[in-house]
Amino acid sequence: MDTQEAPVSRSGQCLCGGVRYQLEAEPLSFMFCHCRDCQTVSGGGPAAIVMLPKPAFRLLQGTLKTYSKRSDRGNMAHRRFCAECGSQILSELDARPRFVFIKAGTLDDPASLTPRANLWIRSAQPWSAMDRTLKQFETEP
Numbered sequence: 001m002d003t004q005e006a007p008v009s010r011s012g013q014c015l016c017g018g019v020r021y022q023l024e025a026e027p028l029s030f031m032f033c034h035c036r037d038c039q040t041v042s043g044g045g046p047a048a049i050v051m052l053p054k055p056a057f058r059l060l061q062g063t064l065k066t067y068s069k070r071s072d073r074g075n076m077a078h079r080r081f082c083a084e085c086g087s088q089i090l091s092e093l094d095a096r097p098r099f100v101f102i103k104a105g106t107l108d109d110p111a112s113l114t115p116r117a118n119l120w121i122r123s124a125q126p127w128s129a130m131d132r133t134l135k136q137f138e139t140e141p
């Protein structure tokens with residue numbers, strides 16, 4: 001997996017500020033997921049997702065609530081969000097237990113990220129602008 005060249009913001013929070021977190025490693029990848037579940041929870045086209053080793057995520061304050069659902073591929077995904085304002089913070093996947101998937105928009109400085117790939121392009125919305133120079137995956141790598 002590619003690593004980021006630029007230094008990336010190491011902290012983030014939810015909309016109400018009740019949840020704050022810190023990342024203690026550089027992201028392994030940054031990608032857009034166009035699966036229907038990500039469209040539903042993000043309320044938009046794709047979800048912007050930063051992948052890190054699981055131990056790199058540190059919750060500094062607040063409480064994360066969890067909603068677990070089987071993904072389009074049949075694996076359990078655990079989506080964690082602020083119990084107060086509902087902001088989606090991260091997902092954990094049973095199929096990839098060593099990693100955590102952070103919602104990029106919750107970082108304090110998302111502009112420092114460089115996207116690498118589009119996932120689940122088979123369910124991408126026709127009105128969703130997609131950078132075709134990125135790696136494309138019909139489903140997941």
Ligand SMILES: [Zn+2]
Pocket residue numbers: 014015016017018019082083084085086087
């Ligand atoms: Zn909140």
Ligand SMILES: [Zn+2]
Pocket residue numbers: 033034035036037038039047120
């Ligand atoms: Zn998805």
